[in-house]
Amino acid sequence: MCRKLIFSPFIFLLASILLFLSACDKISLPRLGFEPEEEPQLPLNVTYAFPESLLQYTYSINACGLPYAIPVGDLIARTFMKVGMNRFHTVQAEPPVGEATGAPPDGYRIVLALSEFAFDPVTRTGEEENYQAYVDMQMQATYEDPQGTALAQSPLIYHKKVNIWTPALSGQASSCSTRQLDAKVENAAEALARDMISVLPRLETSLQKNTSTGVASSPAQTKPAKPSISPETGRSGAGPSVQYRTKLVDANRNLSLEGGEAVVLLIETTNVSQTPIPSAYVELRGTPILVDAFKRVAPLPIPLGSFQPGEKRTTEIRGRLARVSEPLQGELIIGIILSEGLPPGTHTIRAEIRPSSGLKKSSQ
Numbered sequence: 001m002c003r004k005l006i007f008s009p010f011i012f013l014l015a016s017i018l019l020f021l022s023a024c025d026k027i028s029l030p031r032l033g034f035e036p037e038e039e040p041q042l043p044l045n046v047t048y049a050f051p052e053s054l055l056q057y058t059y060s061i062n063a064c065g066l067p068y069a070i071p072v073g074d075l076i077a078r079t080f081m082k083v084g085m086n087r088f089h090t091v092q093a094e095p096p097v098g099e100a101t102g103a104p105p106d107g108y109r110i111v112l113a114l115s116e117f118a119f120d121p122v123t124r125t126g127e128e129e130n131y132q133a134y135v136d137m138q139m140q141a142t143y144e145d146p147q148g149t150a151l152a153q154s155p156l157i158y159h160k161k162v163n164i165w166t167p168a169l170s171g172q173a174s175s176c177s178t179r180q181l182d183a184k185v186e187n188a189a190e191a192l193a194r195d196m197i198s199v200l201p202r203l204e205t206s207l208q209k210n211t212s213t214g215v216a217s218s219p220a221q222t223k224p225a226k227p228s229i230s231p232e233t234g235r236s237g238a239g240p241s242v243q244y245r246t247k248l249v250d251a252n253r254n255l256s257l258e259g260g261e262a263v264v265l266l267i268e269t270t271n272v273s274q275t276p277i278p279s280a281y282v283e284l285r286g287t288p289i290l291v292d293a294f295k296r297v298a299p300l301p302i303p304l305g306s307f308q309p310g311e312k313r314t315t316e317i318r319g320r321l322a323r324v325s326e327p328l329q330g331e332l333i334i335g336i337i338l339s340e341g342l343p344p345g346t347h348t349i350r351a352e353i354r355p356s357s358g359l360k361k362s363s364q
Contacts, residue, residue, distance in 0.1 A: 041087060044200060045107030047100045048084065048093040050077045054114045055096065061119050061181065068178050072117055072185055076139075079189035080112065080196075087197050102146065108200070109144040115155075115333070116285050119181075121164075133164050137188040138285045140346075141196045143203060153345050154199045155335040156192040157283050157301065202340070240277045240340045242307070244269040246347045248332065258356040259324035263293055265317040269336065271307035279339040280304040282317065287330040289353065293319035301337055327354045 050073075057073035077097050084091035090107075092100035103109035118136040139156040162184050244267055251262040271277055281301035284291050294302075297319050304315055330353045335346040 041089065042197070042200060044088050044204075045090045045104035046084060046088045046092075047103050047107065047109045048077075048080060048091065048097070049109060049111045050080075050093065050097055051111070051113060052096075054112065057114055057117070059117055059119055068181065070119065070178075070181055070185055073114065075182060075185045076112070076114065076189045079186050080193045083190055083193040083197070102148070103144055105146055107146070108151075108203075109146075109148075110196070111142040111144065112196075113140045113142075114138075115140055119184075131164055132161055133184075134159065134161055135184055135188050137185075137192060138283075139192055141199070143199075152199075152203060154196065155283055155337060155346065156195050157337075158188040158191050159300065160188070162187075240271070240275045240338055241273045242269055242277065242280065242336055242338065242344055243272050244336055244344065244347070246334050246349060248349045248351065257321060257330065257351050257353045259321055259353065260356045262318065262320050265294065265319070265332075265334070266314060267304075267317065267334065268312065268314045269304060269307065270312040271309055274309045275340075276309060277307040277338055277340060279306055281337040282315070283335045283337055284332060285335075286333040286348075287328075289322055289324065289328075290330045290332040293321045296320070304336075321353065324353055324355050327352060329353075 053073075055073040055077060058069040059072050060067055060069050062068075077093070081091065081093060081097070090104070092098050092104075094100050094102075114137075116136060116138040119133055120136075121131050121133045135158065137156075137158040140153060141156060142153050143151045145151055164184070165180060246268075247266040248257075249264045249266060250257050257263065267282060269280065281303050283301040284294055291300075294300075294317055298317065302317055304313070307313070330351050332349045332351075333346050334349070336344055
């Protein structure tokens with residue numbers, strides 16, 4: 001008498017897989033998702049200089065119901081070094097991060113400065129522990145040759161809305177996880193590190209063109225001399241470059257800014273090179289009340305459009321100051337970002353901001 005065998009679908013599927021494996025010497029599984037392609041390594045030797053003011057910078061924020069100081073400077077330094085190790089032939093840092101001294105003989109010294117940082121919650125989603133925030137990070141990179149000559153400067157700007165989850169600290173919890181806050185800062189630093197690295201090939205090309213067209217070299221030279229690029233004018237011997245002038249005008253033109261007053265920023269930009277510039281942008285930083293006066297009217301950075309060789313154009317950027325209750329010293333730092341070529345240096349406008357006459361009377 002034979003027993004009736006009943007095969008479940010699971011046993012049938014398992015048997016099919018075993019038969020398939022026995023018939024194949026090698027199995028290739030499809031990749032899940034998209035893996036980022038590795039970026040090519042640049043044949044450059046770089047020394048980073050992180051000022052003490054940057055390394056010690058922290059930003060206090062309310063996390064999990066408790067104050068937390070984000071180690072912004074430390075995260076920036078570690079992230080720039082990490083990205084540099086993947087992209088440069090060699091990367092080192094000056095004390096206290098590393099033990100290097102100056103630029104390598106055949107490379108660059110890059111001085112990094114933190115101009116502005118903000119981590120501002122803007123909305124809450126669902127529960128109190130879930131919210132969105134704007135992360136603003138603005139830095140300045142100065143590129144120097146082995147002789148200590150500043151070749152160029154480039155502003156680095158990051159502005160992005162991010163999602164944050166920081167659960168409230170309960171009575172049963174012994175610690176509060178702030179790793180997600182640090183991770184958002186690391187993401188910003190990584191984006192700026194990559195932006196900075198993208199400038200270096202253009203700097204090399206500009207220097208090589210300048211050398212081939214205007215600098216003689218002897219047979220004994222192993223590397224052509226590098227021309228100096230003025231950070232104030234941004235003018236180099238070759239490649240796209242601009243010069244610009246700025247002026248801040250208040251509504252009543254009494255040369256004194258008042259809270260609530262309309263203001264106009266005039267920027268006269270000239271393409272001083274023989275190369276067209278596809279697009280240029282204005283970036284603003286400095287005292288928040290001055291930056292926000294223009295930021296609330298137009299998102300930053302503000303586009304200037306394209307420039308033909310030798311073209312000069314004046315742009316008006318309008319804004320309105322917020323009300324102030326007491327006098328304060330304001331500082332507006334203006335920079336130009338180029339889609340191609342090296343960016344020029346920044347201009348700084350300083351002005352006192354006073355309460356408007358109407359606000360004064362209402363407070364009396």
